[in-house]
Amino acid sequence: MTIGSAGEHTWRYRLWRHLCTAYDGPFTFVGPREELYDKAADAPTSSAYADPGFPRRHLAGWGEGWLHMAPLVGAAVRAHRADVLLVSLGLIDLGFYTNAEQTAENVRAFVSAAREANPRIRMVLLPVIPNVRATTDPPFATQVDLFNVLLAKAVADLDEPRSPILLASPPQSYDIHLDTYDGTHPNASGEHRIAEAFAGAMWEAWGLGQMYAAGTD
Template identity: 70%
Template sequence: MTIGSAGEHTWRYRLWRHLCGAYGGPFTFVGPRETLYDKSAEAPVSYAYADPDFPRAHLAGWGEGWHHLTPLIGDSVRTARADVLLVSLGLIDLGFYTNAEQTADNVRAFVADARAARPSVRMVIMPVLHNVRADQDAPFAAQVARFNDLLAKTVIDLGTDSSPLLLADPAPTYDFRTDTYDGTHPNEAGEHKMAAAFADAMWRGWDLGGPYGAA
């Protein structure tokens, strides 16, 4: 949902366009990766962005979640000197690797490792968005609901004045039937709504940027 696949803009691009208009700068996106996922190659080897002229750096992977990225976050934050982390993870964890409680434990480890690398780092974290599997699989939907509840509590518990955490608030109109192309991954409308959730959280919580307006 964050890395995107060949031919897409990605929500990262939508957010960058918004911040350029609302915030100006200086700011950039940072991370050790730049590629999109190439479905034909079944690997993250594509640079075919719909509009490649933006800071494409990120730390995201197709099929990667808290389980995969927690071991990487410390070095990534330390190397890139990231000030703000925008995180949308959890669906793949709950689907294949960890239950709600284990995933919440990984969130705590992720936050701790990021802070060990940069004590003042700030984070905006997106709950797991409703998706086609949750719509059809009741036990999975219960795990998603349980994790999102634990995530909200974790954000409150772990937030500090020096390293605040925010929970992004997905638009109530977000609907996997109209905002994704396959029940999970965002289409253009979904990209804007994900970007808006991050942008509005930073604006309301920290007075960064401004209310989201599709650019």
């Protein structure tokens, strides 16, 4: 949902476009990666963004979750001097790798590693958006709900003044039938809604930018 696949804009692009008009200070997106996922190659090897004219650096992967990112985030923060992390993870963990409790422990490991690299790092964490599987798999839906509760608890436990953590509100009116192209991955409207969730959290808590404009392209 964050890396995107060939031919997409990604929510990262939508947020960048918003911040270009909403934020007065200098900023850029950073990270060790910039590729999109290529479905034909089944690998993150594509540079075919719908609009390549933005800072495309990121730390995201197709099929990678908290389990995979917790060991990587410290080195990425340190090497690329990140001071804000915008994190949308968890669906793949719960779907294939870890249960809700284990996933929540990986959240805590991720936060610890990021802070070890930058003790003043700020973070915005997005709750898991249930996908189409949750409509037909009640145990999976229960795990998603439980994880989101545990995620909120982790944010409350780990938030501190020098390194604040925000729990973003779930994207308003997000509809997997209208805002995704396959029941999971966001289409253009879904990208806007995810970008809006991050933008709203940063504006309301930190006064960074402004509220997301629905017409942002």
